Amino acid sequence: MENYNSKLNELIKEMPFYVKDYYRSKRASAYSLSTLYRYLLEYRRFFQWLIDNRLIKARKIEEITLSDLEKLPKKDIEAFLMRFREELFTKNPNNDHQSTLQRALASLKGLYRYLADESEDENGNSYIERNVMSRVNLKKKEKTLAYRAAHLEDRLFLGTETNDFLKFVKEDYHKSLSKRQEVSFNKNKERDLAILSLFLASGLRISELDSVDMDNFNIENLTMRVWRKEGLFDSVSIAPFAKPYLENYLSIRKSRYPTPEDVEPLFLAWYAKKSARISNATISKIVNKYSAAFKIRVTPHMLRHTLATRLYQVTSSQLVVSHQLGHSSTQATDLYTHITNTELKDALNKL
Template structure:
């Protein structure tokens, strides 16, 4: 099956609905290249915004494909604020009043990115940009009103710190199947070695979900203990992998190498006798399933936090953690200095 399946396939489908200027934006991001997963998320936000312009009678068309550049440029500040308010209320009803900020910020960022592109990075036959008025500059992203200490406290009970990382993997390997039905056990045994490789790679490298999904067979070098990945904004990186995961990854590598398929993705699924690259959604589900059975339901990003916290507890180096996670500065890693480890608690108890 072609690599076009998955995010690229879904993006291409959405492009059939979009005006040409949106598709030009998408092509420009592929040149960067931005990951197909990120482009897909942006496309969902574009469709949501353009559909809202139709539903609100701000434009008079039957399809979003018909919305013109002039109409997009003429959207007023008040109209864009109405869209943001509409999205905030929708997300609050769906996610709760305290859980919507990040999702709303991502949508606003996507719209800003499109407007910025059309106003600054395009060129018509006269050498002018497609648009000159950028209404999105008048809308600001709301920062989360949380201290790092509060975020750390929220995370602490969800992290598999110390010996729990090893215990979690051993639970999946030896005990998980005892807690499920015979039907579920059949599926588990089929994917057990793959799933252990996925879980251990998250916990030994701190990769993002999209980065793990994007790994191809020839990206792995277990002899050197490293994997090549595509970071955000299309940046290539080589990431070290902790030794404890090598056995799990190598066990799956042997099986994966023997599968006859044109797909180059390292992590694949086999459903209805169709082999395809595993999706972010599938990985989120399997992480939630195993973690909930072990201790508490978490996401792949929580496993990334687990790895980063453990690495900081050992190294006490924000620079090392920042480089490992693929951050361009040490600021995002300040969170891990606020997560109190079991060792630190023991020390505090002795005061």
């Protein structure tokens, strides 16, 4: 939370007054800090593009006026999205980047919707009347749940693979390392195993895991309190198989990552000769490297999908899965019913 607050404070300084108003409004609505941070990054990208391409008179982001945004033609916004797509494709030509573009557009639509419908000036009027963003859309990739499930299934560690994966990291991963690499691995081994096991035993999002503090973590009851994506504080249960890995990490946490008494993060890393809260980027690298060595490179979100699928296999309850994942409804868990659905295959085998 402190880390996001610091980053947000720096970003918000660059913004025009109406973005600051939007930010305050969403903070009051309990938007998560990680979500607001991503939104502000998208606004900075869009505003800087307008300046660089001289589509407005302003030379600094904070100088961009409401009139500048209101008068933007649709073609300029489409040009921004096309250029952004080109930049993404140049960095990674093997991905169509549609979801990244959708997120960027969604954040901009949210800002324009606030300015046109939710804001209020001293006269009680909205900041702008013309919402050009409402006319801009990206075609969504249309895929059935069955297609998504089939694509996802190979990236999950189902059945015994969850424990096999953790055992591989604990006992076999080091065999392929150089002596120098093995020194680094041994220094962080307990921490890395604790992180992997916690993902697989709880289904946390990466932003939820890295924000857990010591006083919100109960190893005896195998529970923890986290800030959910929607800005809600939630209590999350942990599957018992993760307990030995978490206990091993806690036993070396203070000696391996020495910190002052007031340092609260559960997971730490050694940065610039001192311990600090582990970053999202470091957590992603941990998951990437171990999963690639074991089976296939996956993201932390794939480990969340693994927990959800395994939990549905055991309970056949979308309500239980949605509660564990922190969803407000069971609609988001429909995907897991397709991954575990064997009835169709059994029927086809009988033909």
